[in-house]
Amino acid sequence: MSSAEPSSNISMAISDSSTTTGGGGPKMMFAPFSSLISPTFWGKFDEVKVEVLQLNEDPVPICGFYAPHDMPGVNPIISVDNTSFDVTSKPHYGAIKAPGMIKTTISAEHFKAIDYNELMRNFGKSLFGEMLFSEEGLTRLAQNPTMLASFFILTYADLKKYKFLFWFGFPAISLPSVETFKVGGSTVPASEAFPNYEQDLAKRLQQQQQQESGEGGKGFFLLVKNSEGSIELKSLEQIDQIITSQTPLSNLWFGFLDTSSIDDTPSWVLRNYLAFIKLKLKLPAESEVNIFSYRPGRSATMKDVSCSYRVLFHGIEGAVDSLDTVKFVGWERNDKGAFGPKHVDAQMTMDPIKLAENSVDFNLKLMKWRLFPEFDLKMMHRTKCLIIGAGTLGCNVARCLMGWGVRHIAFADNGNVSYSNPVRQSLYNFDDCSSGGKGKAETAAASLKKIFPGIKSQAAKIMVPMPGHPISAGTVEQVKKDYDKLVELVQECDVMFLLMDTRESRWLPTVLGAKYGKIVINAALGFDSYLVMRHGMSVPGTNKRTLGCYYCTDVVAPGDSTKDRTLDQQCTVTRPGVSMIAAALAVELMASILHHPEKAMAPGNVMDSDSSLTLGFVPHSIRGFLGTGEQISPSFQAYDKCTGCSEKVLAELDQRGFDFVTDVLNSSSEYLEKLTGLDKMKEIADLAEGIIELSDDDDDF
Amino acid sequence: MTMQEGRMSYEQFTFACANFIKCPQAQIDSWRLEDESHEFGESFLSLSTIRQTSVPSSGTDADVTVCTVEESDAGKTDNSFNMKLLQYRFDVLYSVSHCVPVLYFTISETSGRLLSLDEVWTLFGLQAETDTSLWNVVSWQDHPVLHMPFLCVHPCSNWAIMKECFQGKEPTCEQFLISWLSFVGNQFGLKLSPAYLLNS
Structure with a gap:
């Protein structure tokens, strides 16, 4: 006793x-x-x-x-x-x-x-x-x-x-x-x-x-x-x-x-x-x-x-x-x-959040059992995704990521929800628009939690510093703050999605993605066309990258693209379905990368790929044209004079940090072209004809 | 759709259940037929049993104060607190989409705490992720009638198993149900007495 x-x-x-x-x-x-x-x-x-x-x-x-x-x-x-x-x-x-x-x-x-x-x-x-x-x-x-x-x-x-x-x-x-x-x-x-x-x-x-x-x-x-x-x-x-x-x-x-x-x-x-x-x-x-x-x-x-x-x-x-x-x-x-x-x-018995988590995982496990045995759900749970730009692309990408079992999603966006947004941007509704609109990033993050409470979503209301958008004395403090926050977000994440509405806003995230060796997925829309691509990664231990980034095919450095545009060019002028297609492709591209034995180093063309992989080959870029029903997956090399991922740019950022960024923001596009040697290249190119021009008009996403 | 092809209709399923529950062994084993709901697909068989286990207690009382009570009493044996009991519950439902019976089960402690899937794997001595048996298609699901979490043996491979089982011979509804239950249940600790097949 x-x-x-x-x-x-x-x-x-x-x-x-x-x-x-x-x-x-x-x-x-x-x-x-x-x-x-x-x-x-x-x-x-x-x-x-x-x-x-x-x-x-x-x-x-x-x-x-x-x-x-x-x-x-x-x-x-x-x-x-x-x-x-x-x-x-x-x-x-x-x-x-x-x-x-x-x-x-x-x-x-x-x-x-x-x-x-x-x-x-x-x-x-x-x-x-x-x-x-x-x-x-x-x-x-x-x-x-x-x-x-x-x-x-x-x-x-x-x-x-x-x-x-x-x-x-x-x-x-x-x-x-x-x-x-x-x-x-x-x-x-x-x-x-x-x-x-x-x-x-x-x-x-x-x-x-x-x-x-x-x-x-x-x-x-x-x-x-x-x-x-x-x-x-x-x-x-x-x-x-x-x-x-x-x-x-x-x-x-x-x-x-x-x-x-x-x-x-x-x-x-x-x-x-x-x-x-x-x-x-x-x-x-x-x-x-x-x-x-x-x-x-x-x-x-x-x-x-x-x-x-x-x-x-x-x-x-x-x-x-x-x-x-x-x-x-x-x-x-x-x-x-x-x-x-x-x-x-x-x-275990009573918490509905636990039940939802179990059910979501179960659905994904079904895929593993039946069709996709190498599917790694735990990896999906661990992968931290950063979505820059919480517009139509950002909302749809986040939803699709949840479908894959991703549990960590961070949004970075500076805008507020406006009355035109909810019909296209699937994480917002009418109530989010009143009295000036709620912040997009925080609203999107909260909306994900409503859909699935097991998600760990976060939000940062920041403006991405952009080349050709000069810093004034009054804004310098804010720009520095936004820059620091962006650097922090990039360091914390595993995969970055660049889903903004202008060409130049992708520049700093591209450079930071290259610097910190993150998987970068980029989606951009035209009226009836889309581009979804992954940025090339440098071979471990070297600065050599084989596949190019968004800027590698460019012969001009990014600058302010909004100033000469008419109103229709600055607003949403894409066929509404285009963003859904591109968002889905962006997420599927990430899933393919993560499940490839070589991850982001996977070869970018079909010829070099292992045909036995369940998710198939990992395209470097996907371009689609609704008008002709065509979709192609071209792959292109990294360019040593690229304004986004070349060694010169990365070295400059390493050495000068925010000062370098300030210079890029305050200067004309010639600054970057000069730095990378693109200006000399242009002189030669003027002599030669036949550079294929692929349009990726950036509009509001 | 025939049973020799590994599938059965809901009418065949309820008919089999009604016969199953009449079997004297089913009464001895305390199977119950839950057929109060008249919704399509909501009748099911249920069995609750208690078993002893050697797995040590999770020791959830570590931080609980011992209370002073007048329990001094020579007329009481106190042998049970060091024995761990587990309750097993097996429910046999019908999958409308797969046209086969589906097994749902839970294993819980005497406090009512459900064992997690990992704990259940350990209990059965299995190595997670490497095993290729039916255990790989087990996961938490909402019980379709009770709306409580149960481990569910996903029915995706059921019909293939049953097709093998009968090799072109058309079984009776009861034979179908019992054969399936003895095969699937056996892997999850549900041992059916041979008396069931003899009776059917």
Whole structure:
């Protein structure tokens, strides 16, 4: 026994007497109930707490179930599930319904401040104790003997965290006047106690159980040996008749369904049953009664191991039974074997966010099982994506990324949601536009969380510094701040999506992407055409890159492209579907890169690619033209005079940082052309004809 | 659609369930037929069992104060707190889209805490990601009727298994259900007694 247990005088007296007296044999031992909670119980409890109990701490009735189990040496078990809150619910086949109460405290402090002994006593009295001390109560118990198997739960629910504190009590009465002993020491198997047990009585008991099943068996019954020597099966209600018929106690067995599977140790319910027998029959001290412990086999491999006990009620001098002197015990021990509450984290069962995460992953796993065995969901979960530009492309890219199981998405955008946006930009709605419009980046990030709370989205309201958009004295501080934030975002991410609306705004992210070795995916739209591409990566340990970036095919450095444009050129002038197509291609391109054995170093043309890859080859660029229904995937080399990714530019950024950027912003395009040597190239090129011109007009995305 | 091709209709499924539950062994094992819903596809068989396990307790009570209660009582055995029990629940539903029975199950502690998929893998002694059995198509799903999370054995490969099983012979509805359940259930700790097939 645990040292945590104090001992009262009364119980000490009981313990002492067990070793010294006893007319028959050893003291009767009982196997206490263990609780078993179905996961469905907590889900239902949550509902009841919120809708019915609220802040009420008064106990409410519930029901539990006990049935024989097939594990040897295990205590009897009382289980509760989602049906427990409906006291009219019917038990499963072969199970007995036990009445119970649940008391819910409104705080953990209230739970801890409770006088547990007092609570046990109060529940013991109200559940069945009071009934044992009145004639009318004893009659009611004979009619509804399952009240002798009553239980209660003390609980506290932390519904925000889906955590529950709970403690089961199975009140058993201790009569101060008596102790019970097994006469003769051992038990008699049913087959010896009753003639022809297996062919006759066992069958009748089983039938009885089947008849009662559905209605809820009572679990208590009487066996009476009549004058012919055969055994009659009677309900406990008939006890009064039997008392008046002067049937000798030796011909009477008090039967009960014994769900303990511990040898020689009957279930806890027998304690209260014995008290009932003692008080109902008004037995004098030193009386003996027969108890029939019914333990039917549950499966073919399990035999009926019912047995008969002869029990002696040994009187204790001077002690009197009254409701005031009886004691109740029966707190359940926790997993550590100590008396104290248990707690459970039911987040798995109840948290809808957890459920959504599981379901989203499941859908993706289906793809892995069926078609795409090399799919790496964990990698998708880990990949951090930075979306620069939260317009039509940005919104659609983010949605598609979530479809692939991406959990980390950051938006960078300087704009606010305007009334023209929601119809094309799929993360915004009408309400986001009022009073000047909410910030796009934060609205998009919040919108992702609404769609899928498992997402870790963040937002940065920054203006990307752009070549040809000079810094004034008044803005220099803000530009520096935006620059620093952009550098931080780029460093934190794994994949950058450049989805802005001008050519020049892509310049700084391109340079930063190259500097920090990030995967950069770029999408740009024309009226009915699109370009989706990945930027070439440098061979590890070198500055050499094979595939080009967005600027590698350019012969002019980026400058202010908006100043000479007409209004229609500055606004959304693309066919609406173009952005959806390009956004989808951009995300699929990322998925292909991440699943390629060489990642971003994957060759950019079909000829050099491994044809066995499930996602196919990883194009360097994809250009599509809606007007002709064509799509091509050209690949081009990095250019050593590129204004975006060439060594000269990167070296300059390394050395001069923000000062270099300031120079680029404040100068005309000639500054970058001079730096990279593009100006000399242009002079030569003017002499030669035939540079293919591919249009990637940038519009508002 | 025939059962020898590995699929069954919902009517065949409910018919098989109704017969299954009448089998004396099903009563002994405490199978239940949940057919109170009259919605198409919502009848299902359910079995709850308790088992002992050697897996040590998760020890969730570490931080709980021990309470002082008068439980000194010589008449009580206290052998059970060091034995860990797990509850298993198996539900057999019908997949309308795949036209096959589907197995849903949960394993939980006595406190009602569900074991995570990783814990279930450990319980069955499996190596995650390397195993190629049906365990690879197990994942959390919303139980279609109870709307609570259950581990679901995805039915995508069911019909192929069942087609193999009957090799062109047309089984009865019950034989189909029992054969499927004994094959699939067996991998997830649901052992069906041979008594079922003898009775069918």
